[in-house]
Amino acid sequence: MSFVTKVGSLKSYEKGSIELNDDLRHYAFSNIFEVANNSQPYERVMVASNLEYAAEVVRAEGTSAWYTAPHDEFAIVMDGEIEFTFFQLADTQKATHACGAMKVAGEPQGKRMGRVRARRGHEVLLPKGAAYQLSAANASVCLIQTCAGPESVERWSKICVLD
Amino acid sequence: MSIASVQLIASAPDPVLGYKKFQFGSFTFERDMYFVHVGWPKGKHTIEVDRFLRAMVRDIGWGFFYGWIFFDDVFGTQNHYGTVDIYAGTYSKGHRDTGVDFLETFNTDDVRVAFETISINWINEGYDPLRAPMETGSPLGAKTKDAAGPLIRGFEPARRMMGLPGDTSPRSDASGHPINRAFADLSYDKPDIEIEPGFEDQVHAFNLFDHIARADVTWNPSFTSITRACICCVTSEEHMLPVIHGNDRNEWFIQLTDEIQWNIQDKNTGNPRGRIVMKSGDVCAMPADIRHQGFSPKRSMLMVLENGTPGLEEKYAKGELEPFPITASRW
Numbered sequence: 443m444s445f446v447t448k449v450g451s452l453k454s455y456e457k458g459s460i461e462l463n464d465d466l467r468h469y470a471f472s473n474i475f476e477v478a479n480n481s482q483p484y485e486r487v488m489v490a491s492n493l494e495y496a497a498e499v500v501r502a503e504g505t506s507a508w509y510t511a512p513h514d515e516f517a518i519v520m521d522g523e524i525e526f527t528f529f530q531l532a533d534t535q536k537a538t539h540a541c542g543a544m545k546v547a548g549e550p551q552g553k554r555m556g557r558v559r560a561r562r563g564h565e566v567l568l569p570k571g572a573a574y575q576l577s578a579a580n581a582s583v584c585l586i587q588t589c590a591g592p593e594s595v596e597r598w599s600k601i602c603v604l605d
Numbered sequence: 606m607s608i609a610s611v612q613l614i615a616s617a618p619d620p621v622l623g624y625k626k627f628q629f630g631s632f633t634f635e636r637d638m639y640f641v642h643v644g645w646p647k648g649k650h651t652i653e654v655d656r657f658l659r660a661m662v663r664d665i666g667w668g669f670f671y672g673w674i675f676f677d678d679v680f681g682t683q684n685h686y687g688t689v690d691i692y693a694g695t696y697s698k699g700h701r702d703t704g705v706d707f708l709e710t711f712n713t714d715d716v717r718v719a720f721e722t723i724s725i726n727w728i729n730e731g732y733d734p735l736r737a738p739m740e741t742g743s744p745l746g747a748k749t750k751d752a753a754g755p756l757i758r759g760f761e762p763a764r765r766m767m768g769l770p771g772d773t774s775p776r777s778d779a780s781g782h783p784i785n786r787a788f789a790d791l792s793y794d795k796p797d798i799e800i801e802p803g804f805e806d807q808v809h810a811f812n813l814f815d816h817i818a819r820a821d822v823t824w825n826p827s828f829t830s831i832t833r834a835c836i837c838c839v840t841s842e843e844h845m846l847p848v849i850h851g852n853d854r855n856e857w858f859i860q861l862t863d864e865i866q867w868n869i870q871d872k873n874t875g876n877p878r879g880r881i882v883m884k885s886g887d888v889c890a891m892p893a894d895i896r897h898q899g900f901s902p903k904r905s906m907l908m909v910l911e912n913g914t915p916g917l918e919e920k921y922a923k924g925e926l927e928p929f930p931i932t933a934s935r936w
Contacts, residue, residue: 444789444790445786445787445788445789445790445903445904446790447787447788447790447791447862447863447903448862448863448864448884448885449791449861449862449885450884450885450886455884455885455886456884456885457884457886457887458860458864458881458882458883458884458887459881459882460879460881460882460889461879461880461881462869462878462879462880462881463878463879464869464878464879465929467929467931467933467936468890468892468928468929468931469881469889469890469891469892469929470888470889470890470930470931471881471887471888471889471890472887472888472889473884473886473887473888474859474886474887474888475886476886489888490857490859490888490890490910490930491930491931491935492835492854492855492856492857492910492911492912492930493912493914493917493926493930494833495832495833495834495835495910495912497857497859497888497910513832513833514765514766514830514831514832515832516766516830516832516837518813518908520861520886526810528804528807528808553801554801555800555801555804555807555808556798556799556800556801556804556807556808557798557799557808558796558797558798558799558808558809558810559796559797560796560797560810561794561796562814563791563793563812563813563814563815564795564796564810564811564812564813564814565766565767565810565811565812565813565829565830566796566809566810567766567769567807567808567809567810567830569807569808572807585859587830587832587835587837587910588832589832589833589835596935598931598935598936599936
C-alpha cells in the first residue's frame with residue numbers, strides 16, 4: 443500500500459471545518475496559506491497568540507527589511523524557498539524592546555554570521571540579538587515562532603472562521 | 606503541598622494469566638486477557654487493555670503533561686506539578702450524583718514509579734503501545750515475556766533548538782529511525798547552510814518534516830524549539846489519541862500535513878461541543894475549558910505550541926485569565 447501525504451501550499455490548499463456549539467472566536471480557526479495569500483510581502487500576521495507568545499505567518503516575496511528580536515525566534519518554511527541572511531548588530535543598533543521582532547534602522551553594522559537557504563519543512567533559527575533578512579525569488583510562506591512585538595499584525599476577524 | 610509517600614503493592618503473578626495485581630493508595634489495578642479493572646473504595650471501572658496501556662505509557666512519558674489526562678470519561682490523572690491526582694468519576698455526573706466518585710493525590714514520583722511498574726508487568730514482548738496499531742502486535746491474552754527496550758521514548762526535549770551543538774539531535778537513519786511508510790512519498794532535502802567561523806551555535810537549520818517523518822511513536826511529541834517559555838512540540842499522529850486531554854491553559858494546534866479530526870467536549874462535564882477538522886495549514890486554538898481527542902485516519906504531522914510559564918494553571922483556575930486566547934477587544 444502506498445500513501446499520499448497532503449501538504450498545503452499557496453496555490454493549493456483545502457481548509458478544514460469547525461462545527462461547534464460554542465463561540466468560534468475562542469478557537470480562532472484560520473489557515474496559514476489563506477492568510478499568506480491575503481497578506482502583503484513581509485507582513486507578520488499573527489495566527490496564534492498565547493499571552494506574550496505568538497506564531498506569525500509571513501509571505502516572503504522579494505527582500506525584507508532587517509529584523510531583530512531580544513529572544514530566539516524560529517521560522518518554519520511551509521511553501522517555496524526562502525533565504526535567511528544573518529549579521530551581528532553594532533551596540534547602537536541592538537534591540538532595546540522587550541518582545542517580538544522589530545525592524546533594524548538601516549543596514550546592520552556588525553559581522554556577517556551566515557546564511558540559510560530553506561525549503562518546505564525546514565526550520566531555521568533566528569537567533570536572539572542578531573539581525574536577519576529574508577528574501578525569496580517567488581512567493582513563499584513561513585511560520586515564525588516568536589513573541590508578539592512591534593511588527594505583529596492582528597486581524598483576527600478577517601482571518602478566522604466565525605460562522 | 607506535602608504528601609506522604611505511597612508505594613505500589615504488587616501481588617504474586619496470577620496463576621492462570623501470569624499478570625500481577627496492584628494496589629496504589631486506595632486504588633487497585635487488575636488486568637485480564639482483554640480488560641483492565643480499576644477499583645476504589647466505592648466503585649470499580651473497566652477499560653479495554655490496549656487503550657489503558659496506550660494512555661498510561663504516554664501519561665508517564667509526558668510527565669503527566671498539562672492538566673487532565675482522561676484515560677476515558679471516568680478514569681484519569683490531573684497534574685499539579687509536584688503532585689498528581691488520580692481520579693475515578695470525579696468529572697462524570699453519574700458517578701458524582703451517586704456518590705461513588707473518588708480522587709486521591711500522590712507525589713508525582715510515586716505515581717510515575719507505580720505506573721511504570723504496572724506497565725512493565727502488563728506489556729508483553731511484541732506489543733508497543735507507543736506505535737500505531739497497524740505497526741505493533743496485540744496486548745491481548747495471557748502474559749508471555751516482558752517487552753525489551755525502553756518503556757517510554759521520543760520525548761527528550763530540546764533545550765534551545767534541536768540539532769544545535771550540545772542539544773538534542775533530530776532522528777536519522779543512523780539513530781535507527783527510517784522514514785515511516787506513511788511519509789515515504791515526500792522528499793527530504795537538507796537546508797543549505799553557510800556559517801561564518803564562530804557562529805556555529807547561532808546559525809542553524811534542519812529538516813523538521815524529516816524528523817517527524819522518522820518518528821517510531823505516535824501521539825508523543827518532541828520539543829524542537831523554545832522561545833522563552835513557548836515550546837514548539839511536533840508529533841506524528843496515526844489512529845486515535847489514546848487519551849482525552851483537558852488542558853489547564855490555552856494551547857495551539859498547527860496541522861502541518863494531512864488531516865486530524867478533533868472531538869471537543871466541555872472540560873468539566875464531558876458534554877460534547879462538536880468537532881473540528883484540521884487540514885494542512887490550518888491553525889486552531891484549544892481553549893482551557895475543553896477536552897479534546899484527535900483521530901488521524903492517515904499518519905499526519907502536527908505542531909503544538911504550548912506556553913510553559915510556571916503557575917499559569919493557577920491563573921486560569923482562579924479566573925484571572927480568560928479560558929480562550931484572543932480576548933474580546935482584539936476582534
